[in-house]
Amino acid sequence: MTNEPGILSYGAYLPRLRLQRKAIAEANAWFAPALKGLARGERAMANWDEDSITMAVEAARNCLTGIARDSVRALTLASTTHPFDDRQNAAIVATALNLDPALRSMDVGGSLRAATSALRASFDSAADGTMTLLAAGEHRLAKAASTQEMQYGDGAAAVLVGLLVGFALTRDTTTAVPNVTDNELNVAIALLQQNGFEVGEVKRVEREAPANTVLEQDPLASPPAGEASLDCAFLTFFCSKPKVVLTVSAGPGSAEVPSTAGRPAVEAEEAVEDAGFEPRLERVSSKKVEEGLVINSLPSGGTTATRGSEVILRVSSGPKLAKVPVLVGSQRSAAVQQIRGRGFVPSVEERVDSAPAGEVISQAPSAGSQLPSGSTVSIVVSKGEKLSAVPNVIGKLRAEAVEAVRAAGLTPEVSEQQTEVTGQVGRVTDQFPPPGSELKPKSTVTLVVGKSAGGAVETEAGEGE
Secondary structure (H helix, E strand, O other): OOOOEEEEEEEEEOOOOEEEHHHHHHHOOOOOHHHHHHOOOEEEOOOOOOOHHHHHHHHHHHHOOOOOHHHOOEEEEEOOOOOOOOOOHHHHHHHHOOOOOOOEEEEEOOOOOHHHHHHHHHHHHHHOOOOEEEEEEEOOOOOOOOHHHHHOOOEEEEEEEEEHHHHHHHOOOEEOOOOOOOOEHHHHHHHHHHOOOOEEEEEEEOOOOOOOEEEEEEOOOOOOOOOEEOEEEOOOOEEEOOOEEEEEEOOOOEEEOOOOOOOEHHHHHHHHHHOOOEEEEEEEOOOOOOOOEEEEEEOOOOOEEEOOOEEEEEEEOOOOEEEOOOOOOOEHHHHHHHHHHOOOEEEEEEEEOOOOOOEEEEEEOOOOOEEEOOOEEEEEEEEEOOOEEOOOOOOOEHHHHHHHHHHOOOEEEEEEEEOOOHHHEOEEEEEEOOOOOEEOOOOEEEEEEEEOOOOOOOOOOOOOO
């Protein structure tokens, strides 16, 4: 290839605003009915904040994609609608494009051939080795209801003119890639598009990261990675930024919760973790399930849940335990009520004791013990002391009566009383308490024994003791 000047790159810009030609014709039908013949399609129309300079800047940016801007040594702006008459419009474009402040800049206008004349001059400059950026923009105002109003349109174009071989050998074909990882997918796409990149394939993988979070990108961000290569054709004359492939989280996914009922707690925890869930143990009392085994799980086994979510394992702690209350010293009825109130079964035994009748004198198990519901709690209740019946000793000889009282477990006490009846001498004439009375053991029984006037009665050993 010969080292000749040529167009190395090009770009264009059209405003997004459109004006339907049919609307123009209808608005002016009363005045210029002939416009109806041109009322086909639409025309581009600059918005209120656009002019030939702003449109030229956008076209030039499109033209310089992937090109080192310090290689541009001259800039020409061609237009018949330059917005400024007292300053150079091309200099404004150069500043907006961040070009070398020392480059040559020039405005060309005043003729419909301004752009073609500037292109011819750019080829001449290129022959001398000067790479020239030529931008042309038009924002024409036409007379209302005129043919020009129907045909004119707003827009801009730009070309880069230089030596073909020199450009091919020196052109920078790399570009920095923005970092979009850890962003949501829609945010990542917007960032890439703002920097002139298109999104290629979007790969979705199951990860713990929130759904639609960008995990990886290809090409990698630069920095820290090196700049990515442009996609170029025909000796790098036509280049574009590479498409960026994004790997996006589809969320943790879901899985089936394993069945753990009846399994030991440790084994159940391992099964839940292997399935991708987070186990949490919860101890629950149970009469039916043996201690240490899983009763059930929440969510239950066989249902589908999000990986990484929590699965509660309800583990049996055995039957529910209750504390045995203090029963000794309480009355029988109250003790039985307390036992039943704790869920136990009462067992009552009566025993003769010095404690008041009806009072609990012992219990088993002891107070404070922990027992399963339905266990038996035994109490021993005092029947009180065994009473001795007072024997009937009236009319018996003194010695015989004393012995009978002693045999009943009572203590005899003899009181003598004179009598004129010979048959009552030495015999019991009265007793207190009366016969048949019940007394505590060793209680005193008074015996009245007759004696003759002036005579004495022999005292038996142990009387009154």
